[in-house]
Amino acid sequence: MTESRRPPPSGCAMFGIYSGMFRRRRSNSMSSLSPIDGVAPPAAADHSHEAKPASAPAKPAHRKQGDDSSSLVHRPVMPLPATNSVLQRVHPPAKSAANGGAKNAAAAASAEYTGMAAELDKMIHDHQRVKGTNQLVRATSGNMMLHRNLGNLNGGASGRSSVDRNSPNKAANSDRKATNGYAFSGLGNIVKEAKAPSPAPASELCRALSHRTDPEKLKEMGNEEYREGHYAEAVALYDQAIMVDPSRPAYWSNKAAALAALGRLIEAAGDCREAVRIDPSYGRAHHRLGGLYLRLGEPDKAIHHFKQSANDSTGADVLRAQSVKTRVAKCLDARKLRNWITVLQESQAAVADGADCAPQVMALKAEALVKLQRHDEADAVQGGAPRFGVDDSTKFFGTVAHAYVLMIRAQVDMAAGRFEDAVATAQTACQLDPSNREIANVHRRAKVVASARLRGNDLFKASRFAEACAAYGEGLDRDAGNNAVLLCNRAACHARLARYEKAVEDCDGALAMRPAYSKARLRRADCNVKLERWEASLRDYQVLIQELPENEDVKKALSEVEAKVRSQRNGGISSRS
Structure with a gap:
C-alpha cells in the first residue's frame, strides 16, 4: 500500500523547528x-547525537502525533x-x-x-x-x-x-520598526535590525569609561566642569569619584560646592558634614560648611565651623555670623511687640550680612511687609526665597521653625488671592505644630476667606450683586479688611449697583496694598469715568497703558478720556475768556 506523503511544513512549523534547534544548540554551546x-x-560537549552523514538517506516520516x-x-x-x-x-x-x-x-x-x-x-x-x-x-x-x-x-x-x-x-527606540517586518520579535537576536544612532559621541564615552576607575581623574574632570559653570555635570562626576573612593574628603567638599551653586544648600551642607567627619582637620570643608550655615540662617553653627578653619577663615567671617545672630534676635523681640518696621529693618540687615537663603529671615521680612500692607513686596520676597522640601526643612531647621515659615507663606498667598494654596499650606503648618494657636488661627481665617470669595463669585455670576457684595464683606471682616482681591471684587459689585463712590473707595484700598494690581486700577478708572472725573481717570489710564501696552480697550479708553480732558480744559479757558 502506498504511503501517504505529508505536505511540506508551514511557516509557523518552520519557526518552531528553528526555535527548538536554537535552544538546544545554545544549551550545548x-x-x-x-x-x-x-x-x-572547558572541553566542548559531545554533539555526536546530532552529527549525521550528509549522504545518509532521509528516513520516512513515521512519527507519532505530538512527537x-x-x-x-x-x-x-x-x-x-x-x-x-x-x-x-x-x-x-x-x-x-x-x-x-x-x-x-x-x-x-x-x-x-x-x-x-x-x-x-x-x-x-x-x-x-x-x-x-x-x-x-x-x-x-x-x-x-x-x-x-x-x-x-x-x-x-x-x-x-x-x-x-x-x-x-527610549521612546523613539520603542517606536522604531525594522524594514524586514520582524521588529523586536521572538527572533530579535537573529533578524538584523536597523542600526540605531549612537546615544553619545564615541570619544566622550571612551573618555568617561577610561577614567571610570580613577577617582582623581574624575575629580579633575568635575573641577573642569565646575569652572565652566556646568554644575550638574560636576556633581555627577564627583559622585562617580565618591563611588570609587568614598574616603576622600575633597570629593565630598567639591561636590558640596557644586550643589551650593545649584541652590541645593541643605544637600551641600550634608556633604560638607561628611567631609569634616572623614577629616576633622580639613579646614576648607569647615570654612565651606560655615558659609552654608550662615546663608541658611544658622549663625551659631557657622561660628563654630569658621573657628575650626583658622587658616581659611578670617575674623570678618565670624563677625558677619555674629551680626546675623544679633539681628535675628532683634527681629524676634520686635515681632513680639508687633513693631513691624523694626522687624523689616533688622531682617533686611541680616540678609545683607549673609543670611540670603535663610527661610526664617525671609519669613520675618515677608510677615512685616504683610502687616504693613505692602502685599506686592511681600509676595516678591516670598517668591524669591528658596523653597526646600518639608522633610529636608523639618530635619534641618526643626518642625517648629518650618511651621512658622509655612504660616507666613499661607498669609502671603492669601494676600495675593491664592486662597486654595493658602488653605493647604496653613493645614500643613498645623500638622507640623498642632499646639500653636497662631497657626491654627491663620488656618481658620484662610478657610473662611476662601469660602467667602467662592460664595461671592457664585452670586456675582448669578447677577445677585447685592448678596455677592455682602459675601465679600464677610470675608473682609475676617481678614481685617486687608485683602486686595476681595476689595476689588466688592468694588465690581458696587459698580454693577451704580454705587460708584463706594467702588472707588474699595479700589483705593486695594491699590494701597498692591500698587501693581491692574484690575483694581482699571475698575477705578472706569468708575471715575462714570463720575465724570476725567483728570483722575486719565492718571489711571496713563499708568495702565504702561503696564498693558498691547491692550486695545485701554488704548481706546485712554484716547476718549484724553479728548474729554482737552474739551474740559478748553471749555474752562473759553469761559474765563
Whole structure:
C-alpha cells in the first residue's frame, strides 16, 4: 500500500523547528563561552547525537502525533544569517559539529584577543569592578553583546540591547520598526535590525569609561566642569569619584560646592558634614560648611565651623555670623511687640550680612511687609526665597521653625488671592505644630476667606450683586479688611449697583496694598469715568497703558478720556475768556 506523503511544513512549523534547534544548540554551546578574564573554557560537549552523514538517506516520516524529536534531529536545517559583521570579524563563527569543528571552535574561543576585542574586554571588566556585577559577558557563535539574557528567543523587550533599554531616546527606540517586518520579535537576536544612532559621541564615552576607575581623574574632570559653570555635570562626576573612593574628603567638599551653586544648600551642607567627619582637620570643608550655615540662617553653627578653619577663615567671617545672630534676635523681640518696621529693618540687615537663603529671615521680612500692607513686596520676597522640601526643612531647621515659615507663606498667598494654596499650606503648618494657636488661627481665617470669595463669585455670576457684595464683606471682616482681591471684587459689585463712590473707595484700598494690581486700577478708572472725573481717570489710564501696552480697550479708553480732558480744559479757558 502506498504511503501517504505529508505536505511540506508551514511557516509557523518552520519557526518552531528553528526555535527548538536554537535552544538546544545554545544549551550545548554554553560551555564554549569564553569568560572575561581569559580563562580557557572547558572541553566542548559531545554533539555526536546530532552529527549525521550528509549522504545518509532521509528516513520516512513515521512519527507519532505530538512527537517532534525525530523531526528536529533528522530534518535538514537551513543556515542562519550572521547578526553583526563587525563582531563576526572579531569572533569568527564556529564550525558545525557535523563537520568535526567542535575542537576548532573551542580553540578559537580561547585564543588571545587583540585590538578591538581586547579594548572591549577591558571596558567590560572596569564596568564590572565598579558596579560589582558580571551582567555583561561576551557570547561566541556570532551572537551580539546581549544584556542579562544570551541567545534570547523570547519577547521583544528582552531581545534588545542594553543601549536601547538605557538610552534617553527610549521612546523613539520603542517606536522604531525594522524594514524586514520582524521588529523586536521572538527572533530579535537573529533578524538584523536597523542600526540605531549612537546615544553619545564615541570619544566622550571612551573618555568617561577610561577614567571610570580613577577617582582623581574624575575629580579633575568635575573641577573642569565646575569652572565652566556646568554644575550638574560636576556633581555627577564627583559622585562617580565618591563611588570609587568614598574616603576622600575633597570629593565630598567639591561636590558640596557644586550643589551650593545649584541652590541645593541643605544637600551641600550634608556633604560638607561628611567631609569634616572623614577629616576633622580639613579646614576648607569647615570654612565651606560655615558659609552654608550662615546663608541658611544658622549663625551659631557657622561660628563654630569658621573657628575650626583658622587658616581659611578670617575674623570678618565670624563677625558677619555674629551680626546675623544679633539681628535675628532683634527681629524676634520686635515681632513680639508687633513693631513691624523694626522687624523689616533688622531682617533686611541680616540678609545683607549673609543670611540670603535663610527661610526664617525671609519669613520675618515677608510677615512685616504683610502687616504693613505692602502685599506686592511681600509676595516678591516670598517668591524669591528658596523653597526646600518639608522633610529636608523639618530635619534641618526643626518642625517648629518650618511651621512658622509655612504660616507666613499661607498669609502671603492669601494676600495675593491664592486662597486654595493658602488653605493647604496653613493645614500643613498645623500638622507640623498642632499646639500653636497662631497657626491654627491663620488656618481658620484662610478657610473662611476662601469660602467667602467662592460664595461671592457664585452670586456675582448669578447677577445677585447685592448678596455677592455682602459675601465679600464677610470675608473682609475676617481678614481685617486687608485683602486686595476681595476689595476689588466688592468694588465690581458696587459698580454693577451704580454705587460708584463706594467702588472707588474699595479700589483705593486695594491699590494701597498692591500698587501693581491692574484690575483694581482699571475698575477705578472706569468708575471715575462714570463720575465724570476725567483728570483722575486719565492718571489711571496713563499708568495702565504702561503696564498693558498691547491692550486695545485701554488704548481706546485712554484716547476718549484724553479728548474729554482737552474739551474740559478748553471749555474752562473759553469761559474765563
